[in-house]
Amino acid sequence: MLSIKHHGAVQGVTGSCHELFVDSDQSVLVDCGLFQGAETSGSGASSNSLEIDFDLSSVQALVITHVHIDHVGRLPYLLAAGFTGPIYCSKPSAELLPLVIEDALKVGVTRNASIIKACLDRLVSQLVPLEYKEWTNAPLTSNHTTKVQVRLCRAGHILGSAYVVFRVEGGDLCRPKGTTLYLFLMGV
Ligand SMILES: [Zn+2]
Numbered sequence: 001m002l003s004i005k006h007h008g009a010v011q012g013v014t015g016s017c018h019e020l021f022v023d024s025d026q027s028v029l030v031d032c033g034l035f036q037g038a039e040t041s042g043s044g045a046s047s048n049s050l051e052i053d054f055d056l057s058s059v060q061a062l063v064i065t066h067v068h069i070d071h072v073g074r075l076p077y078l079l080a081a082g083f084t085g086p087i088y089c090s091k092p093s094a095e096l097l098p099l100v101i102e103d104a105l106k107v108g109v110t111r112n113a114s115i116i117k118a119c120l121d122r123l124v125s126q127l128v129p130l131e132y133k134e135w136t137n138a139p140l141t142s143n144h145t146t147k148v149q150v151r152l153c154r155a156g157h158i159l160g161s162a163y164v165v166f167r168v169e170g171g172d173l174c175r176p177k178g179t180t181l182y183l184f185l186m187g188v
Pocket of ligand 1: 066188
């Protein structure tokens with residue numbers, strides 16, 4: 001059954017992070033953010049609360065809508081938790097993302113150059129820059145007949161920002177066979 005879980009904003013600590021389940025055991029994440037600003041101060045936020053506290057075994061891919069820290073700030077934690085799938089974003093976002101993450105690591109995690117480099121190398125190796133409006137097949141690993149395609153469309157937010165369109169076919173979704181489902185997700 002198609003469903004969306006929202007992992008962000010729990011206890012006012014984390015930012016945008018949504019998990020789209022395309023069938024019972026496969027999902028695509030949209031954004032992996034860190035909450036900034038008033039809600040982080042005085043909330044008793046420890047580094048533990050930034051860690052990825054949900055099961056990653058179903059996550060096949062990550063789509064980034066834009067590189068604001070409340071949408072990408074927990075990416076290092078996602079990588080540390082073992083996520084090895086593709087990270088889809090627009091071409092401008094792919095240029096900006098390593099700079100934003102480098103900055104976030106220096107400010108919030110470590111100034112150790114080799115740790116930062118290892119994290120950025122890993123990030124870049126998983127980045128898959130997409131052209132706007134181009135459909136891309138997201139890789140799915142289970143035996144279901146589900147097919148998921150991702151498309152980024154230009155959004156008027158910051159450089160590289162996009163809204164995401166998913167096209168989901170087949171699988172064990174509760175709808176008539178042969179139906180294609182379109183889902184739009186927007187991040188600001
Ligand atoms: Zn934003």
